[in-house]
Amino acid sequence: MIGGRDVIIPTRRGPDALDLAVRAVCRLWPDAVMEDAITGEGFRRYRDISFAGRSEILAFRDPHSAAAWDKLGADPSLDGTLIHLLLSDAGLTVAIDASPPPEVTSFVEGLGQSLRQDLFASTATRKAA
Amino acid sequence: MSQIAVDSFETLIRDAGEGYLIDLFRPRESALAHLRRLLADAKLTPEDLLNEYKHNPHKVRAFLQVLATASPRMLVMVWRILHGMQVASVEMEYQARSKFHLRVRLSSPDDPAGTEQYESTDIDDAVVLRHLGVMKMNGHPFFDGFYALNLSGS
Secondary structure: OOOOEEEEEEOOOOHHHHHHHHHHHHHHOOOOEEEEOOOOOEEOOHHHOOOOOOOEEEEEOOHHHHHHHHHHOOOHHHOOOEEEEEEOOOEEEEEEOOOOOHHHHHHHHHHHHHHOOHHHHOEEOOOOO | OOHHHHHHHHHHHHHOOOOHHHHOOOOHHHHHHHHHHHHHHOOOOHHHHHHHHHHOHHHHHHHHHHHOOOOHHHHHHHHHHHOOOEEEEEEEEEEOOOEEEEEEEEEOOOOOOOEEEEEEOOHHHHHHHHHEEEEEEOOEEEEEEEOOOEEOOO
16 A cells, blocks of 8 residues: 555544444455454454454455565555554544555445444434333 | 342443433333343343453444344344344335334355345334444445444433
């Protein structure tokens, strides 16, 4: 990811936002390999991820891409194979390549639109048991 | 169940911001027993929630928000979504005063052939639809994930 760009999606939903982003990545790349950018802990499936206290996740397109990133680092041949998700109090930052493939662009647009929807923005009324 | 476990369950509910499930129930002292029965009907225990809460409190909060409303079968469905199953299809039929039918099919991301189907004719179960994540990618529609509503005051 050389000369990448950060797309900041404002949201205060914290882990919900990161959770939805990971699920969306798994739809985009069904063979994705994920890694906690801070601890280095790796995950092959959404259900393996403990979101408590987690704020940064790297999503590689597939195991081959993950291995290539380990070996080559930010090499131009790996453009479009990594999405970096970073959660903060202000929102969710999605770091992608400067010129990402169309499907990654669509992913970011779709995620932003989803996080702006009522589910993540509105206030509902409580109901008793 | 031990008193310690009961207290832990109440602590979890309050920590999750869903204490109204207890406080608004009448008689209030029966609230936890009632909630445990609802869980048991869905083949779950407070310990299942406590364990999940350590790793994914946001998921437990979402689950608690439908615990008092959704049917046991739909609670199982919600639990399965929270644990990674994907929403493959949703069919709903509704006619005022006469008919409600909800059918949800889940698929496993690891095994597309591994599907599960959940059905309901109780309109109370429509509540689960409000919690589904809604996405569009490459113009294609997706329901994915199950999330808490931002309840007032929580």
